[in-house]
Amino acid sequence: MSGLRIELEDVTARHPAASANMRAAIDQLSLTISPGEHVAVIGPSGAGKTTLLQLLGAALKPSHGRVLMDRDPVWSLSTRNLQRQRGQLFYAPQSPPLPPRQRVIVSLLAAKLPELSLWGSIRNLIYPQHVDEVAQALSQFDLKEKLWERVDRLSGGERQRVGLARALLAPAKLWLVDEPLSALDPTRARQAIATLVREARARQVTLVTSLHQVNVATTEFPRVLGLRDGRLVFDLLGPEVTQERLSELYAQFEYELAQVETPHALHEVPAVKREIRVGCA
């Protein structure tokens, strides 16, 4: 399966709940992402990173401009064809909405739904299939022992990694991953992103990830987009993202940049920190 080509043509977007006097969340943005490309999106809080991923995933309709997937303008497609296009995407939100009482295995199998028949989907809920495939995906994120665990008995970091492991099961040509490292300590974060990038490359899928960890973006991703106030400040190769460029992008938000761990600090992290445990039943 090869990756999806995706284009934004002069796109402006507002959230339906945003007040009328608020600036557009994405403002006149044009962009082409080639099949199989790996792109990181960085920028201060509120820059529009999540909104950009929602636009790329045809989850938010632009108020102006066009979104094209494999050259098809998605918002001109019939409902059926739009659904078919969406079936080619995998979207991992920052906090994966995993049903609390569900087993991890069932949560991962849900990612396969676009390729399963109705009967296959129902059967999977009652008698989970593809156990080896799910175990393999979990082991990539060091979670193999959690296969039959309930989702609400996982830590925040484990839930986030389960959310990422779902990508490996999805029959998708485009992975859109929103801040995948927010609940992970630096060591786990580095492992998780390396796995994501490696598996995306092996499958030739297009990967777009928003990140707060600037050093991870510039070292792991060949292309880095700098977003601020809904506008593209830069579109550069990873090594071209200099300190000056970052200072410009994060001006007045330097404290966000300061919180991002440096590659040097990464080596100093001695061990995996405890991850926050949430929602224990």
Ligand SMILES: Nc1ncnc2c1ncn2[C@@H]1O[C@H](COP(=O)(O)OP(=O)(O)OP(=O)(O)O)[C@@H](O)[C@H]1O
């Ligand atoms: N559901 C929503 N309703 C109304 N406004 C929204 C909504 N989601 C985001 N916005 C607004 O759109 C703008 C861009 O938000 P977005 O979440 O895309 O930024 P971000 O770069 O992902 O931020 P963060 O790094 O904090 O997650 C912000 O001004 C935000 O307040």
